[in-house]
Amino acid sequence: MSMATDSQTPGSRLVGRLLDPTSRADPYPIYAGFRALGPVWIEEMSSLVVASYRDCETLLRDPRLSAERDRFFQADQAADLYPAHAPSSVRQPWFLSLDPPDHTRLRRLVISAFTPRAVARMEDSIAQLVDEYLDGAAEQETFDVLSGLAYPLPVTVICRMLGVPPADERLFHRWSAQLTRMLDGFSNRYDGSGETPEWMQGEVELHRYVNELVADRRKSPRRDDLISELLAAEDGGDVLSHDELVSTVVLLLVAGHETTVNLIANGVLALLRHPGHLAALRAGPGTAPAVVEEILRYDPPVQLTVRVADHDLRVGDAKVPAGGLVLLLLAAAHRDPEATPDPDRFDPNREQVRHLGFGFGPHFCLGAPLARLEGRLALAAFARRVREPELVADPPPYREHVNLRGVSELLISHAGVTR
Structure with missing residues (x-):
């Protein structure tokens, strides 16, 4: 995707500012600029950028928009890499990036493992993990x-759900970090150099490992891991x-890991900047769900999502040709004053928290529960x-990613960790 940041059009100038690494600590004034423009077509990117809550919510369920963004980026040309x-x-698309009916079919086969009831059974084990990690902070002056x-x-958590041996969990840390590039919506994953990018090398290694793990489960299914459940999943004879x-x-590893990392880190950061709300959470752990929802609105783990126009369409005054890209700035929509009063204020006590942090419509995040x-257990325990x-340090350092925007370090000092 070509992004000429020296263009004189207002939309291009804002894109240039958003891509500037110095904006990572606070991109929200830039998002406000996009909202003021309204839906804007940026010719250099062959893209429509949308920033209002109403437009983002409407377009996320518009059947004229496709989730198959690799068609835009001509992924077939990268197959030889x-x-x-x-x-x-490695050539099987994630169901996140498929349209109905393929998306519907695959989602239906997977969803039983992520129902609220299935996830609730994991609460005790996740709470124990959180306490173990916080125990590690007890003897450190800075954490x-x-x-x-x-x-x-x-x-x-996801490795244990899948049944990955504990000794191999460290491998998944590296692979997940490499593959986040696949989810960064402002980036063309293929630079055209003909060389295999680092994220693709990590993808091949991860797929090779998971292939071996699945082969092992086929020989010796277990009753308590997600891979065995997926092997047994059936819907009307379909598998x-x-x-x-x-x-x-x-997909479950990559999409479910980095997003939750940002949810927890962004949440701790917001609470540290608002000590009154941190004290309220300490006094009332039952408010943790409301804190999580406000974090998802105020500083969401996923800043934007991408669709491709299957047909010519008009959004506001902007025309989008078939094949054009549509960038939905979810983080901008969350600060839209028409959707949320006083949107730049962090306030878990809001009567209603409207956000698109898990998407909307048919692609609503499977792993939301x-x-x-x-997030609730980590923030309440902290x-x-x-x-x-x-x-x-405030602001803390940030990673380079535009979409999965998050800190690269969040150092704190403390007066001790209670048992």
Whole structure:
């Protein structure tokens, strides 16, 4: 995707500012600029950028928009970059990036493992993990909330759900970090150089590992892991093919890990900047669900999502040709004053929290119950156990990602960790 940031059009100038790494700490004034423009077509990107809540919510369920963004990026031209020995599953699209009826079919086969009831059974084990990570902060004068809590918790949870041997969990940390590029909506994953990008190397390694894990489960199914459940999943005689199963496992790891990392880290950051709300959570752990919902609105783990226009369409005064890209700035929509009063204020006590943090419509996030549970348990335990936490640096350093925007480090000092 070509992005000429020296263009004089207002939309292009805003895109240039958003892509500037110095904006990562606070992109919200830029998002306000996009809302003021209304839906804007940016010719250099062949893209429509949408920032209001109403438009984002409406377009997320518009059947004229496709989730199959690889068609826009001409992914078939990158197929030759995969090594000849790469598993065939690397070419199986994630069901997140498919349209109905394929998306509907695959989602129906997977959803039983992520119902609120199924996820609730994991609460005790996740709470124990959170306490173990916070125990690690007790003997440290400064504690990195990212590497010490927010980052390891989701990957450990999903690895244990899948039945990954504990000794191999560290491999998943590296692969997940490499594959986040696949979810960064402002980036063309294929640079045209003809060289295999780092994320693709990680993808091949991960697929190879999961293929072996699935083969082992076929020989010796277990009753308590997600891969065995997916192998047994059936709907009206329909089952997941081998490549569909492997691709789904990879999706659950990558999409479910980095997003929850950002939810927890963004939540701790917001609470540290608003000590009154941190104290309220400490005094009333039952308010943790409301805190999570406000974080999803105020500083969402996923800042934008992408669709492709299947047909010519008009959004406001802007025309989008078939094949054009539509960038839905979810983080901008969450700060839309027409949807949320006083939207720049962090306030878990709002009567109604409207957000698109898990998407909307047919692609609503399958892992939402799990992410909410992990966020609730992590934030409540942090508030309860960590005494007098203070940020070492504000703002903290951020990673380069535009979409999965999050800190690269979140150092705090504290007066101790209670048992």
